[in-house]
Amino acid sequence: xxxxxxxxxxxxxxxxxxxxxxxxxxxxxxxxxxxxxxxxxxxxxxxxxxxxxxxxxxxxxxxxxxxxxxxxxxxxxxxxxxx
Ligand SMILES: [Zn+2]
Numbered sequence: 437x438x439x440x441x442x443x444x445x446x447x448x449x450x451x452x453x454x455x456x457x458x459x460x461x462x463x464x465x466x467x468x469x470x471x472x473x474x475x476x477x478x479x480x481x482x483x484x485x486x487x488x489x490x491x492x493x494x495x496x497x498x499x500x501x502x503x504x505x506x507x508x509x510x511x512x513x514x515x516x517x518x519x
Contacts, residue, residue: 437465441472 439447444467451464461478 437476439467439470439472440474442467442470444469 447465447467455462463476
């Protein structure tokens with residue numbers, strides 16, 4: 437991860453833990469060159485999210501919205517597990 441302050445590519449992760457909603461990872465980083473500290477977020481990117489964008493919906497990445505555009509697929513999964 438490039439340092440946003442000095443552009444150095446040799447930044448180090450100081451801390452890594454899940455964000456409040458447990459759908460992303462928050463990493464605290466520090467740049468050894470300039471001493472700058474910054475935080476990055478790592479988030480799951482599923483193919484379904486791209487489908488959501490195509491339909492023009494701006495729903496957030498909740499579990500319910502993942503099942504929205506492809507509800508038939510989610511239904512298949514449920515019926516398979518219950519059978
Ligand atoms: Zn730096």
